[in-house]
Amino acid sequence: MSLLKINDLKIYYPIRGGFFRTVVDNVRAVDGISFELQPGETYGLVGESGCGKTTTGRAIIGLNHVTSGEVLFEGNDLAKLSRGERRKYTKDIQMIFQDPYSSLNARKNVLNIIAEPLRNFERLSPKEELVRVQELVARVGLSPESIYKYPHQFSGGQRQRIGIARALALKPKLIIADEPVSALDVSVQAQVLNFMQEIQEDFGLTYLFISHDLGIIQHMCDRIGIMYRGRFVEEGSASEIYTNPQHVYTKRLIAAIPEMDPEKRFEKMHLRQAINQEYKNDYNNYFDKDGRMFDLKKISETHSVAMQ
Amino acid sequence: MKNPVLEINDLRTSFNIKGNYYAAVDGVSLTVHENEVVAVVGESGCGKSALANSIMGLHNLKNTKLEGQINFGNQNLLELSLAKLNKIRGKDIAMIFQDPMTALNPLATIGRQIEEPMDYHLKLSATEKKNRTLELLRRVGIKNEQRVYDQYPHELSGGMRQRVVIAVALSCDPVLLLADEPTTALDVTIQAQIMDLMKELQNQMKTGIILITHDLGVVAEMADRVVVMYAGEVVEIADVKDLFENPLHPYTRSLLNSIPSNLEAKEKLHVIDGIVPSLQNLDRTGCRFAPRIAWIPEEDHEERPEMHEAEPNHFVRCSCYKTFYFPEDRVGEIDYVTTKN
Secondary structure: OOOEEEEEEEEEEEEEEOHHHEEEEEEEEEEEEEEEEOOOOEEEEEOOOOOOHHHHHHHHHOOOOOOEEEEEEOOEEHHHOOHHHHHHHHOOEEEEOOOOOOOOOOOOOHHHHHHHHHHHHOOOOHHHHHHHHHHHHHHOOOOHHHHHOOHHHOOHHHHHHHHHHHHHOOOOOEEEEEOOOOOOOHHHHHHHHHHHHHHHHHHOOEEEEEEOOHHHHHHHOOEEEEEEOOEEEEEEEHHHHHHOOOOHHHHHHHHOOOOOOHHHHHHHHHHHHHHHHHHHHOHHHHEOOOOOEOOEEEOOOOOEEEOO | OOOEEEEEEEEEEEEEEOOEEEEEEEEEEEEEEOOOEEEEEOOOOOOHHHHHHHHHOOOOOOOEEEEEEEEEOOEEHHHOOHHHHHHHEOOOEEEEOOOHHHHOOOOOOHHHHHHHHHHHHOOOOHHHHHHHHHHHHHHOOOOOHHHHHOOOHHHOOHHHHHHHHHHHHHOOOOOEEEEEOOOOOOOHHHHHHHHHHHHHHHHHHOOEEEEEEOOHHHHHHHOOEEEEEEOOEEEEEEEHHHHHHOOOOHHHHHHHHOOHHHOOOOOOOOOOOOOOOOOOOOOOOOOOOHHHHOOOOHHHOOOOOOEEEEEOOEEEEOOHHHOOOOHHHHHHHHHHHHHHO
16 A cells, blocks of 8 residues: 555645635636656656645645545545544654755754654653654764754754754654755765665655755656646656656656757757747647646656646 | 966954954965866865855944955056946946845835946946847846846745846856855756856856855866865865866765765764864864864864865875775774784
């Protein structure tokens, strides 16, 4: 059974206007997406800003309301549960946030930051709690005395590891990582990414990895879903997406990755121009008359594309 | 040989921290020729932006000390009076800022903002100014320039705003452009568009560009020459092809190895130990990168690291590059040695 199954998820924000502020239209932030996460895999959600990838992640963990559709976590539909009932499952889903500078409370020390989820869900004596936090701090490679320090005393990479320790505190099954490294320097990025792979093996974690950086997604993910304007454009294994992209939008994204070989830079520039041309010419093959993407269609066992 | 536009000689920019001056840019020398893109790369805290702000004279002189020379044309920018400097910056030297959201004035129309530098530097009539502005907007790839002229920044998307920022920088035909992380705040697809646009404009206008970035992908796509900075010093200068084919300095090699797209998926990325030291904690004797490659024996470093021309036109600081290796490449070998003993 899949760990997480998203079924036709829709998240709309109403636009109000006119007399009595009635709902005149909706912003379709997420417009009918479906995907599945198998235990132990890393699923990448890619797209430009505004495509709905973060909204999806936040809806799974319960930070956004769901307009319609199902969020099945181990077979239980989280979207239909009340807050109290959700609590049983929210423990198993944790989040790593994008910005380590704003996602840690500046007025709490590391002990209180990491212990917060423990205090919410487990009844531990202060001593037990301290032991647990010390274990976590050691696991993420920070020195034992750092638990009495405050976030501003750490570098960006260390802060992100405090955030990871907090996410690991309740031994979750699924971690939603929303752009976990985009606020970090390249060398620190590498450190955090390696570390995420290590703890994935140790704790048997499943990741939903949200990012706009295709290089990092390729490095981390087993399967990838590409989002555009609230819908899925293409889904497949990492190698299928990178070596055999079908949708013109996917091609455009992949062509936008900077070329690391300086000799090929003009080739790449021409490739991008060619793809932009294709985008204009074949628009009708990829979008219907309302500018909406078609539904996903399977082209192989694992690879599907939104085409007519 | 092309003409040099800007020559920086032994520039030292120091900031006052609690009464003492600490150099953030420590003896940097570099030359930018016309029609050349020089990229300055490094982690945050390496002094890249301090260097750019020194060239533009954007530091607060109350707590900043600038030494050395920044020769532009036949004048040293550091010795010019403010009035004379103001005649140059914005006109001959222009800057593209990182974040288009904050670089533009939210209260002025796009047209007004592009015309502002022209008011200072060029004597044009109102219609000439407007025509020039519309022409600039077209050149940076904005199609409905008449409409955008009267719009405000919040009405434009991030990519469009960055195009406007570029138009502002180009408004008085600069000979030197300073681009401080011009694509960092943008989406990947928009980043590709802006990079292509800058390459195109550079080909037309033959300006010299100093491109400050931490993204080696952007460097590979844009630069002609690359300057790698670490802890305020230049550690390597090379043509872009040489740098990517044959990086020498341990810092450059570590940076290149820590990018995911360079490796097969799921392989471990290289991690540079430690962090860039802060200005106060920086040890200014010996090789500054040594603490982060502690497995390289001390005698492989120079006592006072100098720049060497390792290959024609390829300069590298300190001698540690000769024996440098990545420990993960030699795991097997070290095991072998220890078991034998």
